[in-house]
Amino acid sequence: MLTILVSGCLGGAPLRFNETGVPVSSPIWQRWASEGRLVSLCPELAVGFPVPRPPAEIVGGSAADVLDGRAQVHEASGRDVTELFQAAAQHAVDKALQAGVGLAILVDGSPTCGSTYVHDGTFTGVTVAGRGVAAEALRRRGIPVFPHYDLDRAAAALAEKERQHGNG
Ligand code: SF4
Incomplete structure (x- = not known):
């Protein structure tokens, strides 16, 4: 049986x-x-950030750029x-591995x-397509990432993976 990494606030x-936090009421979630x-x-808490904490945004590039040292994350x-x-x-x-x-x-x-959008680095509430830094790092390691509101698609992907692994 394959496990699923989930955001700690989900x-x-x-x-x-x-x-x-982000409530989830889906029967799929309850079954899992x-x-x-x-x-x-929660990756942020795991490295010592407190609750509450200042908002942070990616500035000067994408999550991939942050991982490669070409962009930053600022509060x-x-x-x-x-x-x-x-x-x-x-x-x-x-943890995922x-x-x-x-x-x-x-x-x-x-x-x-974030797996489909993030804020644009101006702290004005504007969003842009893109991923968060952990989501990008997971994706680079071959771990598919789904947004929290798309459990149906995630469930289908999981079933397909288990079928491929003979793991169902
Ligand atoms: S980093 Fe933010 S979105 Fe991700 S698990 Fe922690 S609180 Fe939730």
Whole structure:
């Protein structure tokens, strides 16, 4: 049975920068939870960020650029937290590989967990297509990442992986 890496704030735990969580009411989620598939991780907390914490955004490029040292992650004050976000991404990869996850389901829009969009680095609420730093690092290691609102597609991908692995 393949496991699934999930954002630690998914399910409602109030771990986000603004002390909120992201509730999930899908029966798919409940089934995965009862099967013991969910491997929960907040990469930002894992590297020492507190709750609450200042909002952070990717500036000067994409998540791939952050991983390659060509862009940064800043807090709204201008504090450069790039190294912490790189470490958080590595932590997510390590945990995913250790747990042998089949895929990841992460909260979209986050500079760490975003899988289809992030904020544009201006701290004005504007979003752009792109990934968070951990989501990009997972994708580079061959671990598919799905946004938290797309559990049907994630479930289909998981079933296909288990079929390929003879693991169903
Ligand atoms: S880093 Fe990811 S898991 Fe942690 S609070 Fe933000 S969206 Fe949730």
